[in-house]
Amino acid sequence: MKSIMKKYKLVLFLSLLIYSCNVVSQDDNDWSQSTITNLEDKITKTEGTIRYFVDPKMSIIERNNLIEMAAEYMKQNLMLIEESYLRDSVYIVLVRDKDEMIKYAGGRISGISMLKDYYVPENMICCIPKVLKHELMHILVLLKWDPLIKKDVKHPDWLTEGLAVYADPKAEDLADLTLEEKYVYFYQNNKLLKLDLLTKFPSISDDPTQIKIAYIQSGYIVQSLVERYGIQKLKELWIGNSDFEGIYGICLEDMIQKIDEELDQKFNRED
Ligand SMILES: [Zn+2]
Numbered sequence: 001m002k003s004i005m006k007k008y009k010l011v012l013f014l015s016l017l018i019y020s021c022n023v024v025s026q027d028d029n030d031w032s033q034s035t036i037t038n039l040e041d042k043i044t045k046t047e048g049t050i051r052y053f054v055d056p057k058m059s060i061i062e063r064n065n066l067i068e069m070a071a072e073y074m075k076q077n078l079m080l081i082e083e084s085y086l087r088d089s090v091y092i093v094l095v096r097d098k099d100e101m102i103k104y105a106g107g108r109i110s111g112i113s114m115l116k117d118y119y120v121p122e123n124m125i126c127c128i129p130k131v132l133k134h135e136l137m138h139i140l141v142l143l144k145w146d147p148l149i150k151k152d153v154k155h156p157d158w159l160t161e162g163l164a165v166y167a168d169p170k171a172e173d174l175a176d177l178t179l180e181e182k183y184v185y186f187y188q189n190n191k192l193l194k195l196d197l198l199t200k201f202p203s204i205s206d207d208p209t210q211i212k213i214a215y216i217q218s219g220y221i222v223q224s225l226v227e228r229y230g231i232q233k234l235k236e237l238w239i240g241n242s243d244f245e246g247i248y249g250i251c252l253e254d255m256i257q258k259i260d261e262e263l264d265q266k267f268n269r270e271d
Helices: 002-029 060-080 098-105 129-144 157-167 179-188 208-229 231-239 244-248 252-270
Strands: 043-047 050-054 090-094 111-114 124-127
Touching (some): 043 060, 050 060, 060 129, 060 157, 090 129, 098 111, 098 124, 111 129, 124 129, 157 208, 208 231, 208 252, 244 252
Parallel strands (some): 050 090
Antiparallel strands (some): 043 050, 111 124
């Protein structure tokens, strides 16, 4: 009886082992070497409308986690902008670090989102893992909202970046604070950018500290607008030629003053 049990366990163990090997190799087989120009060093897999490109050294577990994470980020971002689905194809190219970004963006930046055109084979995000959710928001808005713009209008970067920062504040350097707490910290220490500088962001200066502040400041302004007036108003601003006063009833400068005054009250009361 004992030896039969032993044999049975051995057979069970071996068949489980064979089964798990099959599962891994099958998963692995879903990935193939990319033949897309400039992405030949990546392996690729398509899942729905998204095609992933990653370093072949990335383990199968990491790759599966990435796909799960991207799907979740996409769902959360769609909910945030009150859109229900994305039918467009998107390439997600995940790079190791900012040095590798030089190849795709010409500089040591964290990420870039581009629509398909003559030079870009498909709607594309290229980024380090940390900013994937941020970049996904950029591409979502480019695909969902930009086609609704009647005239060819370029949005101010505080709005574009602010929406992406609002979608993923964790990608910013917040040192365990919330977006609001970090904004308040800059506000109380007189470090927030003046409006003329903020509206020129990100081409404001070579000062990386100022650029970091601009991202957080923009993110909090967008958060405040969405919390007070809803995402549909922000969408109106996006597709309505950025006519801030026409949409919100007061100019941006007065709106920022209103936000700051409310923070004054909130934080003084809590003190
Ligand atoms: Zn961005």
